[in-house]
Amino acid sequence: MAETLLDVRNLKIAATVYPPGEKPHDIEIVHGVSFTLEKGKVLGLIGESGAGKSTIGLSSMAYGRGGVRISGGQVLLNGRDILAGSEADLRGLRGREVTYVAQSAAAAFNPAKRLMEQVIEATLKHGRASRSEARARAVRLFRKLGLPNPETFGDRYPHQVSGGQLQRAMTAMALCPEPDLVVFDEPTTALDVTTQIDVLAAIKEAIHATGVAALYITHDLAVVAQVADHIMVLRNSAMVEYGETRQIIEAPREDYTRALVSVRSIEHEEKRPTPEPLLKVENLTARYRGTDFDVLKNVSVELHPGQTLAVVGESGSGKSTLARAITGLLPPSAGRIGFAGRVLSPQMMDRTRDDLRELQMIYQMADVAMNPRHTVGKIIGRPLEFYFGLKGAAKRRRVIELLDEIELGEKFIDRYPAELSGGQKQRVCIARALAAKPKMIICDEVTSALDPLVADGILKLLLALQRIEGVALLFITHDLATVRAIADAIAVMYRGQVVRYGTKSEVLTPPFDDYTDLLLSSVPELQLGWLEQVIAHRKMESAGG
Amino acid sequence: MTHPIVRLLTQRIALGLLLLLAASAMIFAGTQILPGDVAQSILGQSATPEALANLRAELGLNEPAIQRYFRWLGAALHGDLGTALTNGQDIATAMGKRLGNTLFLATCAAVIAVPTAILLGLIAVRYEGRWPDKLISGLTLSTVSVPEFLLGYIAMFLLAVKVAAFPSVATIYEGMGFFEKLRVVGLPVLVLVLVVLGHMMRMTRAAILNVMQSAYIETAELKGLRPFQIIARHAFPNAIAPIVNVVMLNLAYLVVGVVVVEVVFIYPGMGQYLVDHVAKRDVPVVQACGLVFATVYIGLNMLADVIAILANPRLRHPK
Numbered sequence: 001m002a003e004t005l006l007d008v009r010n011l012k013i014a015a016t017v018y019p020p021g022e023k024p025h026d027i028e029i030v031h032g033v034s035f036t037l038e039k040g041k042v043l044g045l046i047g048e049s050g051a052g053k054s055t056i057g058l059s060s061m062a063y064g065r066g067g068v069r070i071s072g073g074q075v076l077l078n079g080r081d082i083l084a085g086s087e088a089d090l091r092g093l094r095g096r097e098v099t100y101v102a103q104s105a106a107a108a109f110n111p112a113k114r115l116m117e118q119v120i121e122a123t124l125k126h127g128r129a130s131r132s133e134a135r136a137r138a139v140r141l142f143r144k145l146g147l148p149n150p151e152t153f154g155d156r157y158p159h160q161v162s163g164g165q166l167q168r169a170m171t172a173m174a175l176c177p178e179p180d181l182v183v184f185d186e187p188t189t190a191l192d193v194t195t196q197i198d199v200l201a202a203i204k205e206a207i208h209a210t211g212v213a214a215l216y217i218t219h220d221l222a223v224v225a226q227v228a229d230h231i232m233v234l235r236n237s238a239m240v241e242y243g244e245t246r247q248i249i250e251a252p253r254e255d256y257t258r259a260l261v262s263v264r265s266i267e268h269e270e271k272r273p274t275p276e277p278l279l280k281v282e283n284l285t286a287r288y289r290g291t292d293f294d295v296l297k298n299v300s301v302e303l304h305p306g307q308t309l310a311v312v313g314e315s316g317s318g319k320s321t322l323a324r325a326i327t328g329l330l331p332p333s334a335g336r337i338g339f340a341g342r343v344l345s346p347q348m349m350d351r352t353r354d355d356l357r358e359l360q361m362i363y364q365m366a367d368v369a370m371n372p373r374h375t376v377g378k379i380i381g382r383p384l385e386f387y388f389g390l391k392g393a394a395k396r397r398r399v400i401e402l403l404d405e406i407e408l409g410e411k412f413i414d415r416y417p418a419e420l421s422g423g424q425k426q427r428v429c430i431a432r433a434l435a436a437k438p439k440m441i442i443c444d445e446v447t448s449a450l451d452p453l454v455a456d457g458i459l460k461l462l463l464a465l466q467r468i469e470g471v472a473l474l475f476i477t478h479d480l481a482t483v484r485a486i487a488d489a490i491a492v493m494y495r496g497q498v499v500r501y502g503t504k505s506e507v508l509t510p511p512f513d514d515y516t517d518l519l520l521s522s523v524p525e526l527q528l529g530w531l532e533q534v535i536a537h538r539k540m541e542s543a544g545g
Numbered sequence: 546m547t548h549p550i551v552r553l554l555t556q557r558i559a560l561g562l563l564l565l566l567a568a569s570a571m572i573f574a575g576t577q578i579l580p581g582d583v584a585q586s587i588l589g590q591s592a593t594p595e596a597l598a599n600l601r602a603e604l605g606l607n608e609p610a611i612q613r614y615f616r617w618l619g620a621a622l623h624g625d626l627g628t629a630l631t632n633g634q635d636i637a638t639a640m641g642k643r644l645g646n647t648l649f650l651a652t653c654a655a656v657i658a659v660p661t662a663i664l665l666g667l668i669a670v671r672y673e674g675r676w677p678d679k680l681i682s683g684l685t686l687s688t689v690s691v692p693e694f695l696l697g698y699i700a701m702f703l704l705a706v707k708v709a710a711f712p713s714v715a716t717i718y719e720g721m722g723f724f725e726k727l728r729v730v731g732l733p734v735l736v737l738v739l740v741v742l743g744h745m746m747r748m749t750r751a752a753i754l755n756v757m758q759s760a761y762i763e764t765a766e767l768k769g770l771r772p773f774q775i776i777a778r779h780a781f782p783n784a785i786a787p788i789v790n791v792v793m794l795n796l797a798y799l800v801v802g803v804v805v806v807e808v809v810f811i812y813p814g815m816g817q818y819l820v821d822h823v824a825k826r827d828v829p830v831v832q833a834c835g836l837v838f839a840t841v842y843i844g845l846n847m848l849a850d851v852i853a854i855l856a857n858p859r860l861r862h863p864k
Contacts, residue, residue: 061767063766063767065763090769091769091770091771092769093769094766094767094768094769095767095768095769095770096769099767099768100764100767102760102763102764104760107759107760107761108760108761108763108764109761109764110761110764110765110779110782110783111761111783111858111859112782112783112856112858113779113782118764121765121768121770122768122769125768125769125770126769156862157858157859157862159858159859159862159864160862160864
């Protein structure tokens, strides 16, 4: 029996913007989206950041984040128009009929309160159960979601459990009042790939066991394909395509959907190691001041001129620390860093200007890596001035050359970072690094904060620049798809150690060590039933082994 | 293994004691730098050089300053603050009564001001940008801006002269009934409350508004909680540290900074006592008052930090 739970008709959402020097005015950020969701079904909302996914998801609770408000259309939940309701009506609906799972559970839990208190709060507030019933229900959910020690898990504070556990706890919090609909807003995006798969499986299992309907918001098509019955593809705040999951993945009708499905189309031929490596890291060991354990243990890797070494691993595996040690920001306690035939001094302060110039860095957060009060021209011009003493017209000429190289062009020279998109900001950071004419650039998760198609553009640009300038890239990432796309050599890091190292084909060819196997098999694949296959495979292995 | 919080608290308390030691040294040094001579001030201008020399020897003034400092500090730790030069009274006894009076006044003001300030802060956040917020902010800002002596005289004019609800002079004496005392200190308490209310309320408002930006506040909204529940249950516990800090600063002010109000209402507290003896250049009393004020100030600030440490769940419940 298909019964409609949520019926969104011609939904329009507006926000007030305050551009500097202009009068505040309204802009429409969602232009008339319609869809329906049946009881117990899962609808995936997919699109790039800024496509209006979260905004549409939250509209099912009649909630607008920040200055956002619903400006037109109808949202019918269980047959009644919730947009016509009063504040008190909405409070009765939120946390009872519809609940929410946020992207960052770490931020969404109140740090001052125990988990149990927060998990059962909405259930108690809406009188859905007595305190003892609610607690029992929460413990059942903890168990169902695979949380450790479900009986006592709720006694802990948010900071005492891991990110993956918090995300599950938030799912328990959303399911505890037994709502009709749960809005999952990128619930696994902030997690490591090996954690994501377990959380994803737990969420899917919980959705099926409770029969709750869900809106599942994500930018990762491979993830949503595992949980959704239907998928709606959004772009620029409008619907591009809507259909059954199988149809969207196997027979997309729209060009944009096809681009999403076939993203990571980069072809990159692996280069062979040269006789003389550019960077030779030998037995590097490092720890942070005031701690008593090594975050890097005996790390040895090489990077050849004009090639790409990808360093992969989960958060906390020491990959960024390796970058800090190579740049001299964190002097290692043991080991040697050879670079271009010489030995780099461990302290950045002791390095020569050429040492500094030849080794540049690009960061994940392009926004905070640029001075917001400098123009693009000034940002890129700074290293030209500092390293080469360029001034005036000569400097401007070189800045324009670099802007052309990153495919932005002269018109960007007087813009401020705030006037750029995420991808454009990262391009400016790349130009700034290139301005120093480096031999090597360390790229620390440079595409992680970007949407897939934008990230793809950045990777293509980096590869093209590598061909032209012959620069070597040390590419730090947690994203294995990126690694496959661009690496010549790969180092897999786990708990401060390199557990697997070699050329790309060596590293990605079986037999694997346990960790690399876990890492590789955890990467979501755009294929129906992938999640079940992997989970079943792992269960069999653990039962057999 | 000891709980890490014990170490943190021990560190903080040790730092407070160290600070107090430094303050005592500065007070002692400060009074030494002042021109003039204690023996001279006791005996007057007409004293003979022999008499001066004798008294100096008797008072130990010929010893090096460092020795005198430690003798003074050691005695103070045993509760002996010396004798006043002007009337030969034991300072500890004389000051004890005054300190008791000042603490009574401060406690009365604090009991009213602290809960009121926090409640007003919560209300201002609940109606942020709307008329209750603007009204509260405007009123408290104006009471903070008016000098306290002027507030005192206005209060006296309205409530003692025009309406005669309270006595205009806050004279209290031993053997007075508790409620009688309360009535007598009504006006100074009112003035003190008005002076400290604004600062505490505005900081409470700012601290909670800061927390209101957090993602967990959105979580609470999406659970369907009422706005005031969200502020009181979810925002306030995370804003305790900055609020306690500003509350303690104001409590310290109620003890240490009430000189003007005490003089206006002729209230027999520490402020009056200090002012009287500064005028008479009674150095031992000034030193003793300085030491007591420093102790109160450092003690309350230390307490603020201790509460802030205890209120932090990350420190209270380590991983």
